[in-house]
Amino acid sequence: MDGEKKSIITVKNLRKVYHPGNETVVALDRINLEIHRGEICSIFGTSGSGKSTFLNQLAGLEKPTEGEVLIGGVSISRLSEDDLARFRQRYFGFIFQAYNLIPTMNAIENVAAPLMFQGIDRQVREKLARKLLKDVGLGERMMHYPREMSGGQQQRVGIARALIAKPKIIFADEPTGNLDTKNTKEVMELICDFAKEYKSTVILVTHDPEMAQFATRIVTLIDGNIKSDEIKNGEEK
Ligand SMILES: Nc1ncnc2c1ncn2[C@@H]1O[C@H](COP(=O)(O)OP(=O)(O)OP(=O)(O)O)[C@@H](O)[C@H]1O
Numbered sequence: 091m092d093g094e095k096k097s098i099i100t101v102k103n104l105r106k107v108y109h110p111g112n113e114t115v116v117a118l119d120r121i122n123l124e125i126h127r128g129e130i131c132s133i134f135g136t137s138g139s140g141k142s143t144f145l146n147q148l149a150g151l152e153k154p155t156e157g158e159v160l161i162g163g164v165s166i167s168r169l170s171e172d173d174l175a176r177f178r179q180r181y182f183g184f185i186f187q188a189y190n191l192i193p194t195m196n197a198i199e200n201v202a203a204p205l206m207f208q209g210i211d212r213q214v215r216e217k218l219a220r221k222l223l224k225d226v227g228l229g230e231r232m233m234h235y236p237r238e239m240s241g242g243q244q245q246r247v248g249i250a251r252a253l254i255a256k257p258k259i260i261f262a263d264e265p266t267g268n269l270d271t272k273n274t275k276e277v278m279e280l281i282c283d284f285a286k287e288y289k290s291t292v293i294l295v296t297h298d299p300e301m302a303q304f305a306t307r308i309v310t311l312i313d314g315n316i317k318s319d320e321i322k323n324g325e326e327k
């Protein structure tokens with residue numbers, strides 16, 4: 091580990107309150123946190139502890155009630171919706187529990203999709219997509235549509251898609267929630283290996299203690315508060 095840790099995400103006094111019906115739910119209660127470049131940071135906790143709410147805040151998918159989130163020094167909480175959408179496209183990759191592939195697109199087209207939004211030529215983006223699909227072990231499944239693939243295969247497509255634009259931060263909310271033990275391990279290893287190769291930071295939401303162990307850091311939430319923050323030794327080589 092070299093001593094120099096660069097901050098990539100800064101969370102300041104972050105509070106999120108929902109008002110369903112006439113109730114008040116404090117989903118996040120003034121959270122402060124600094125996440126460093128290259129960390130694989132697991133947001134861990136039981137159901138309802140605020141994990142998804144926290145991820146949505148870090149990724150700028152919802153506005154905070156109070157406080158702010160800074161990514162590389164930019165307060166994303168203050169960006170306009172258009173600027174935020176561009177920021178997300180440029181710097182973030184997302185991996186979802188339900189894979190969220192486009193059913194009418196084959197594996198190559200799904201993986202290449204984020205580059206389409208960046209206006210990159212079809213040939214260029216599909217060449218990159220092919221390479222990534224090979225890297226995630228799907229060289230034989232390039233022309234398959236999502237319905238023609240297993241859950242584990244679909245999630246590999248999801249990983250390749252999240253990586254294609256070389257994101258600075260990968261957000262994954264229960265990415266192995268629908269997979270068996272063997273696939274869970276393989277998918278987690280893929281995410282972690284690629285994160286290292288691409289020098290990406292990973293925010294991994296999970297309620298599963300075994301999944302959390304893949305991370306270099308485990309931030310545990312209880313009722314919208316940070317209960318513990320454990321940084322593992324030797325996380326960075
Ligand atoms: N859009 C919303 N409107 C109202 N309440 C919400 C909303 N989203 C989340 N909550 C509430 O905020 C709290 C935290 O929810 P959150 O989805 O972040 O939990 P979680 O840790 O991701 O749980 P799970 O492991 O079940 O996915 C819960 O009490 C939930 O009911």
Ligand SMILES: [Mg+2]
Binds near residue numbers: 141142143
């Ligand atoms: Mg959740």
